[in-house]
Amino acid sequence: NAGVMQNPRHLVRRRGQEARLRCSPMKGHSHVYWYRQLPEEGLKFMVYLQKENIIDESGMPKERFSAEFPKEGPSILRIQQVVRGDSAAYFCASSQYRGEETQYFGPGTRLLVL
Amino acid sequence: GNSVTQMEGPVTLSEEAFLTINCTYTATGYPSLFWYVQYPGEGLQLLLKATKADDKGSNKGFEATYRKETTSFHLEKGSVQVSDSAVYFCALELTGNQFYFGTGTSLTVIP
Numbered sequence: 001n002a003g004v005m006q007n008p009r010h011l012v013r014r015r016g017q018e019a020r021l022r023c024s025p026m027k028g029h030s031h032v033y034w035y036r037q038l039p040e041e042g043l044k045f046m047v048y049l050q051k052e053n054i055i056d057e058s059g060m061p062k063e064r065f066s067a068e069f070p071k072e073g074p075s076i077l078r079i080q081q082v083v084r085g086d087s088a089a090y091f092c093a094s095s096q097y098r099g100e101e102t103q104y105f106g107p108g109t110r111l112l113v114l
Numbered sequence: 115g116n117s118v119t120q121m122e123g124p125v126t127l128s129e130e131a132f133l134t135i136n137c138t139y140t141a142t143g144y145p146s147l148f149w150y151v152q153y154p155g156e157g158l159q160l161l162l163k164a165t166k167a168d169d170k171g172s173n174k175g176f177e178a179t180y181r182k183e184t185t186s187f188h189l190e191k192g193s194v195q196v197s198d199s200a201v202y203f204c205a206l207e208l209t210g211n212q213f214y215f216g217t218g219t220s221l222t223v224i225p
Binding site for chain 1: 150155156158160163214216
């Protein structure tokens with residue numbers, strides 16, 4: 001049973017470009033969570049999605065960031081017009097049920113904005 | 115608000131030494147508490163958890179006890195190995211959706 005998959009593992013963008021981060025949850029999991037880990041900080045919750053629905057986006061910056069989890073395919077975290085401050089590790093986690101305590105994490109995507 | 119405070123690292127220990135990584139929390143309700151471990155280049159893996167006061171989580175020789183009176187969940191291991199070198203994150207979970215993580219403590223174990 002494959003774990004949570006994220007790609008790319010490393011992404012380099014210039015300021016003003018778009019970054020697309022993909023997350024495929026564990027098989028049978030329909031709940032996806034995105035976290036951001038800034039340098040020297042812990043992980044911060046960004047958004048929680050279920051298939052085709054955003055359940056909680058209280059941790060998402062109001063501008064330039066969006067997330068989706070379509071009926072088919074991976075969850076996508078999209079950052080438009082990236083700035084240097086977006087450089088971070090972005091982790092995706094999945095769970096089977098809503099409210100399940102254990103979330104399974106992917107290896108993360110390390111975004112570097114030049 | 116809800117937050118987790120972890121002992122700052124990095125921590126360097128010799129093999130077979132005793133490990134303690136302190137973790138305290140503030141929470142508006144009754145959280146579940148977790149320790150996650152992140153090996154180099156990998157994602158977070160659940161190490162252990164405790165869901166209510168006085169519960170003890172344990173795994174791979176690591177232990178942590180949920181102490182409501184001191185709002186703590188310190189991680190301990192009696193004898194560390196080189197393979198335990200990693201970053202350890204303490205976390206709490208309240209609503210079933212959202213985790214709050216500490217900043218992580220880097221542990222290096224030298225032979």
